[in-house]
């Protein structure tokens with residue numbers, strides 16, 4: 001198995017592309033979904049967020065108000081660091097669990113949607129391939145304004161706060177252009193899926209594990225032969 005990091009810009013279409021891969025039967029790890037999961041009431045991160053940011057970030061039903069928290073950390077970078085310090089270790093644990101599950105199921109590759117893959121670079125070294133979901137700036141702004149109900153000025157500020165998409169495109173091993181119709185993006189994703197399925201990059205890890213298991217089995221066999229009394 002090998003890992004493929006999927007990234008892009010805000011509202012460039014990462015979640016939409018991930019859904020296409022999911023429909024194709026691929027193993028996908030959606031960091032956004034995990035991030036929402038680990039802050040649910042009852043999870044350690046929920047408790048720690050309330051301790052750090054107060055009950056103002058809670059909805060009436062006890063869930064975290066992601067909009068309020070999002071606005072808060074967007075304006076105050078030190079608060080963002082604090083939130084990351086609370087949530088990132090929990091998110092990482094879940095990502096490892098899900099990836100391991102896919103490995104046991106025999107998938108050749110796993111796609112991980114990591115919005116800040118190139119910014120934080122922490123997980124980059126584990127990615128055999130990287131995919132950037134690109135869309136041109138005007139389309140990105142229009143989709144962001146529509147989805148989040150933002151003014152042009154606010155949308156521009158959010159796009160501006162990220163590494164430019166063009167830079168990410170330069171760093172990627174694959175680029176999916178999502179500036180046009182869904183059907184166009186879907187076609188590109190299918191071609192990429194075929195290419196990744198054909199790659200032999202999954203073999204080293206699989207062979208390594210098989211050799212390791214065979215080694216352990218042989219060792220146990222030899223031990224059993226040495227320790228158990230031989231039949232008369």
Ligand SMILES: Nc1ncnc2c1ncn2[C@@H]1O[C@H](COP(=O)(O)OP(=O)(O)OP(=O)(O)O)[C@@H](O)[C@H]1O
Pocket residue numbers: 008009010011012013014015016017115143144147178179180181182185
């Ligand atoms: N090809 C497309 N045609 C029309 N609308 C699209 C297309 N791709 C994405 N969208 C819309 O643009 C918006 C942003 O897409 P999406 O949520 O997939 O982006 P994202 O990169 O995951 O965003 P974020 O990182 O900000 O959560 C959504 O409302 C989605 O429905």
